[in-house]
Amino acid sequence: MVPNTPRLGGLAALLLVLTSGLARAEQICSDNTLVPIPEGQISDTVFPIAPVPGDTVNDVRVLVWINHARISDLRIGLIHPFQVVSIIDRPGVRTDPPNGCTFSDGILAWFEEGAPRDQEDCFETGGLTNGPYRPWTSLSSFYGTSTTGEWTLTVRDEVVGVSGTLVGWCVEWSPTLFDDGFEGGDTAAWSSAVGAAP
Numbered sequence: 597m598v599p600n601t602p603r604l605g606g607l608a609a610l611l612l613v614l615t616s617g618l619a620r621a622e623q624i625c626s627d628n629t630l631v632p633i634p635e636g637q638i639s640d641t642v643f644p645i646a647p648v649p650g651d652t653v654n655d656v657r658v659l660v661w662i663n664h665a666r667i668s669d670l671r672i673g674l675i676h677p678f679q680v681v682s683i684i685d686r687p688g689v690r691t692d693p694p695n696g697c698t699f700s701d702g703i704l705a706w707f708e709e710g711a712p713r714d715q716e717d718c719f720e721t722g723g724l725t726n727g728p729y730r731p732w733t734s735l736s737s738f739y740g741t742s743t744t745g746e747w748t749l750t751v752r753d754e755v756v757g758v759s760g761t762l763v764g765w766c767v768e769w770s771p772t773l774f775d776d777g778f779e780g781g782d783t784a785a786w787s788s789a790v791g792a793a794p
C-alpha cells in the first residue's frame with residue numbers, strides 16, 4: 597500500500613516537467629515506491645491518499661504512473677468519497693480485440709477533462725505516456741464536492757501473464773474559493789451586482 601505522504605520529491609519534480617497544471621492548483625501525491633499490482637484480480641487493489649480538508653473542487657485531474665508492458669490488462673478508477681470515475685478500462689481492447697494495447701511504455705500521464713486523446717489512442721502514442729488523456733468516464737462527477745477525506749486510486753490487472761507496478765499517482769484540484777463564481781469563470785453573480793450599482 598502506498599503511504600499517505602504528500603508532495604514527494606520524485607513525483608513533484610516530474611509534475612513540473614509534464615504540464616503546467618490547473619490554475620490555482622492544489623496537489624497531493626502518493627509515495628513513489630514501486631508497488632506490485634496483483635494479477636488475475638476480480639477485485640480492485642486500492643491506493644489511497646488523503647488531501648487536506650477545506651476546498652470545494654472546481655476542476656480536477658489525476659496523474660497515473662505505472663510500469664506495465666501490457667496496459668490492456670488494466671482497469672483504473674478514482675474514488676472520492678463515494679463517486680467512482682473510470683480512468684482507463686482495458687485500453688485498446690475495444691478497438692483491437694482481444695489484445696488491445698500491448699506496448700512496453702506503460703502509463704505516465706495526466707488524465708483530465710477536455711484532453712485531445714483518450715485511452716483508445718494508445719496505438720498511436722505507443723502506450724499512455726504522451727498525454728494528457730481524457731479519462732474513460734467524466735471527472736465532472738467530483739465538481740462541487742469537498743476535497744476532505746480520502747481519495748483512492750483503484751487498479752485491477754485482469755489478465756495473468758504480464759505484470760506491472762504502480763510507481764505513484766497524484767490528484768490535483770482547482771479549488772472554488774468564492775461563491776461569486778469568479779474562480780470557475782461564472783461571472784453571472786458579480787456582473788449583475790456591478791450592473792445594479794448606482
Ligand SMILES: [Ca+2]
Binds near residue numbers: 758
Ligand atoms: Ca497482467
